[in-house]
Amino acid sequence: MEGIKLAARDGSRPRKTVVEAGGARIGGTFTLLAVLEGAGDEAAALAAARTVKDAGADLLRWPAGEAGGFGRVRALADRAGLPAIIEVTDTKEVVPAAAAADVLMVGAANMQNFSLLKELGRSAGKPVLLVRGWHATLKEWLNSAEYVLFEGNPAVILCDAGIRSFESGARVVLDLSAIPAVKDISHLPIVLDVGRAGGPEEIEKMGLAAVAAGVDGLMLEVGLASASSRDSAPAAGLGPEAFAGLARKFAAMSRLMEGLGLDHD
Amino acid sequence: MEGIKLAARDGSRPRKTVVEAGGARIGGTFTLLAVLEGAGDEAAALAAARTVKDAGADLLRWPAGEAGGFGRVRALADRAGLPAIIEVTDTKEVVPAAAAADVLMVGAANMQNFSLLKELGRSAGKPVLLVRGWHATLKEWLNSAEYVLFEGNPAVILCDAGIRSFESGARVVLDLSAIPAVKDISHLPIVLDVGRAGGPEEIEKMGLAAVAAGVDGLMLEVGLASASSRDSAPAAGLGPEAFAGLARKFAAMSRLMEGLGLDHD
């Protein structure tokens, strides 16, 4: 693909990049990224984090705005024993976020914030999870990865998250075709934010489909139980049990794919 | 979904329509639809048809333009022992095609040819395979099915075949999200023309993904060997062996999904 060099597969580097982050590995195996969603206090967040870890989650994201700062995300991740993902939206945040996180995330709206991408290439020293813009072609997405790589950071994880179609008022189109297409042209690992699929039924079907298509990991949201209501149902997102049920199915599917001789490359 | 009545799920009819066509069943199980592709004489077509049947194909399509008429398609299907799919593009073709075919197909370009859809509802007396237009929303697609159903033909099979996106110059987006979305709102079976995925690698990954997402069947092209070259490689499409290899993997995946307790409803 024209203009894509460092992100492209070629004979001079390994066929598949495996990114290591705080003990977790992304690429070459199936990885589960859990996202805490909704307002909740630290006790609720810790309970949810421990549940998702037991359910097999490999990395944890707790949006810093809801957590109350990067330090509190770090503290939670340490207590839960999971590597932390923190989103950055501005060059000024790169250094402090990198001090607290194991993976730095760039959201869809910033996929073409080239100043930020270059700063992440130069100063992060941590892997970058690069979410595809809703409108971005594969080439544009890989081109954004190229900015990070070019500045010296070799650890980029691509995160597909649905594209906008003529129908997107009603429904996100999860572009699973992108999974084999990216693997054909790039050595970078690719995960999918499957929470965008819709309700629990759609999340399950599309998560299984993405694993069958060879995705390297899934990102999935879990809702925090509202502390004030003293009730186990989360204010938003899947509850911890639904999360655990899906996590088991995704892991089972991943093992089945290996049994079929269909690996992650 | 507003305006979708006969195609919609409701309590007054079975949760899932199973369409029967010439001994094959579409819906509630995994069905493989084979398409003969490229120019070739009857001997080549018969050889390919027998190969795909042995590989597990349940229905056969041989484009009438290449076959040399509806009658020759029928003759081939009879000799191969497979039900025949014939595409119609005009109201005048409905009666003669219905006399020769087990399933009548409407291509993407005619998805909103309402005269044709109404004629298929009134006069076909055979199931209709309705391919989604490249640009069609789910609602428009189901609305086209509604025309056939309203005129009295209850046997409609939906066939997803990729949508056009901002990237479609380069690449078709196979909208697998549509599979659970359609199943959530409609009782009609849904199959996918997986040959649109790209090369053999993409076809394999997306076929497996579609089965994981719960698709009721896959349509897959097989190239006819060129008779003149006396060589087993087809002029276009997958060769018979590649077809058979994929058919085995799709069937294996389908059984695995059943083993996971994930059925076709």
Added chain:
Amino acid sequence: MEGIKLAARDGSRPRKTVVEAGGARIGGTFTLLAVLEGAGDEAAALAAARTVKDAGADLLRWPAGEAGGFGRVRALADRAGLPAIIEVTDTKEVVPAAAAADVLMVGAANMQNFSLLKELGRSAGKPVLLVRGWHATLKEWLNSAEYVLFEGNPAVILCDAGIRSFESGARVVLDLSAIPAVKDISHLPIVLDVGRAGGPEEIEKMGLAAVAAGVDGLMLEVGLASASSRDSAPAAGLGPEAFAGLARKFAAMSRLMEGLGLDHD
């Protein structure tokens, strides 16, 4: 443009095709196509048709479904003294519609109904107004024109009518860029269905813009007054006075463009 031959500009034919239809000319000048909209009896239709003729309309469309048959459209057009446009949706309609109409129209949903296009090329003997599909690229649109031309009918008028974008749930995008783009590659005249622009304000602005961009004509709807209510306000669309006001502005803009030395080629 690859594959576009008869519709393409080249040195061997005039730079600009002018289509003649029942005394009206489309191409090389500004043409106004009026469409009667909404239910109404023949008296209401005749009153509206005479009003739009006085306002400068050059051709008249009254949907046959509302008129009650092709013959009644013909009768109205004769009484109003305007050439008639009739839409066809099926090959069987081509001959009877051609007997009644001065121009045959193909709607957006049938732009790729190739059986119909070929029949219009062979049997119509009347100009064809080919509406662009909501999803169609310029190349696909011109390719559809090519089918009509190839079968022997040289009189094709292109009608742009808005395209579907990521925003089309909310708003049609009138692709005015297509006007100079089509003129650059084709000799066929191009008109715009400006009624798709939205309310009266948007219709006015986009109609003026299209004339400035060099469009050969505008199609504009006028609502029939409800006879039962005995009131001059139409049940739908612009009223006759609003129609006349816009017609005057569009004609004035067309003359101004000529004054600027900006012609229709």
Added chain:
Amino acid sequence: MEGIKLAARDGSRPRKTVVEAGGARIGGTFTLLAVLEGAGDEAAALAAARTVKDAGADLLRWPAGEAGGFGRVRALADRAGLPAIIEVTDTKEVVPAAAAADVLMVGAANMQNFSLLKELGRSAGKPVLLVRGWHATLKEWLNSAEYVLFEGNPAVILCDAGIRSFESGARVVLDLSAIPAVKDISHLPIVLDVGRAGGPEEIEKMGLAAVAAGVDGLMLEVGLASASSRDSAPAAGLGPEAFAGLARKFAAMSRLMEGLGLDHD
């Protein structure tokens, strides 16, 4: 439009915002924004800047990367006697760019860089020219404006620049429909980067069309003559004479629209 408050028209503020920037006015009249394009030394840039000023340009942009810094852009603008537009891509640039510029520009790729938008609202003290993302709905675009307005900067100019469609591999769709649509819901001025239209012919037609649709201004590129070649043809973009010719036509069209009683509101 839901969520759009400060950018929306309502009874409590003027119907139309007029932005003043270094003596130029945007909104309520026709404004021409010139962009110097291609590599060139200061002498070439000054010559081009003086030419475009003579041709009627009201503001000047010289990309800082090509100019060699914000200070040199400022110096050129002063010598040419035109207000300067400078693009910012990072929060760190806002203060130094604001010291040198009369208008700060946000490019399409940064339309949803919310950190940057907020900083521009708080610290710029200069008008902001907000380019629409290629994929952005009107609502998202106005929502980005809302960020700047909410932080206290009332001077936002919207700049339309084409959207991505299913065809955009080949061709940008200049969404002129957005001009009346934005004017219907917002009081902010809207200009169009007409250089995206294509070649000189398309730029002329679409520029005239945009003026007819009521646009408040046009942005147009002019190529710098290559100093080394000692030749008057620019290395890229329109030459100064072609620029001047178009500028005259756009101004003439603007006066004609006023003559038709069609103002800029």
